[in-house]
Amino acid sequence: MSQAVRVTDLLAAARAASGFMPDDEGRALYEAARDVPVPGPLLEVGSWMGKSALYLAAAARETGRRVVTVDHHRGSEEHQPGWEYHDPSLVDPAVGRIDTLPRFRRTIAEAGAEDVVVAVVARSETLAPLWSTPLALLFLDGSHTEESARRDQDAWVAKLAVGGTLAIHDVFPDPADGGQAPYGVYRRVLASGEFEELPDTGSLRLLRRTT
Structure with missing residues (x-):
């Protein structure tokens, strides 16, 4: 099978995987x-069940390259019982808590991406040091x-190489469209003077590190 076919399959x-990223943003x-344009791995903070990791895996x-995914796989606040995106099928009955790791592993394995995706099960601020x-x-x-958005920013943005790309998902300038925490990260990063904006797509913002 050619490399082009493998990338197309990924x-x-x-596109077919469960998750919250529209295909235009994923592409x-x-x-x-x-x-x-610079060497180094691709690192994702927050993986859920692996949808965005597969878009990164196609590029890897x-x-x-390699993709490193960092997620504790216990779900974010909105995934917990009583919240909007809670899915009871994701609760591990042995511990009574969300566990998306089995679904994530299945997504990556079924796509044939285990050779390029390295999953780290940890909180991002634990791995960063x-x-x-x-x-x-x-x-x-x-x-x-x-x-948590500030914590991820503080833990990881400084580890991006000059010339590297910072991608931030769910950036909504209008509060009516979604939560404001990722938008705050985006604004703070821009205000640092260390990044320039690249073309955006939907709620996905891309910035290139210049210094």
Whole structure:
């Protein structure tokens, strides 16, 4: 099977996978990861059941990189009982808590992406102090509370290489369209003067690190 077919299959698997990323945003994420001009891995904060990881995996397959996904797989606030996106089928009855890791692993395995996706089961702020490799692309899509979004920003943005790409999902300037925590990350990053904006797609914002 040719590399082009494998990449096409990964993109098709990404479109079909369960998750919250529209295909136009997923394709934009894939293209940003494919085209990033500096060496290094691709790192995703917040993986849910693996949909966005497959878009990144397609780029990694095409360019010879690896994708590292960081998620505790216990779900964000909105996934807990009584909240809007709670799915009882994801609760592990042995511990009574959300556990998306089995679904994530199945998504990656069924797509044939286990060779390019490295899953780390941990909170992002726990892994970050142990991480020293400059990142080519950082995708922030973790919990969307103000506290956790700031924590992810503080933990990981400084690890992005100059020339690398920062991707932020669910950025909604209008509060009527969605939560404001990712938008706050986007505004703070821009205000730092260390990034320039790239074309956006839907709620996905892309920025290139310049200094």
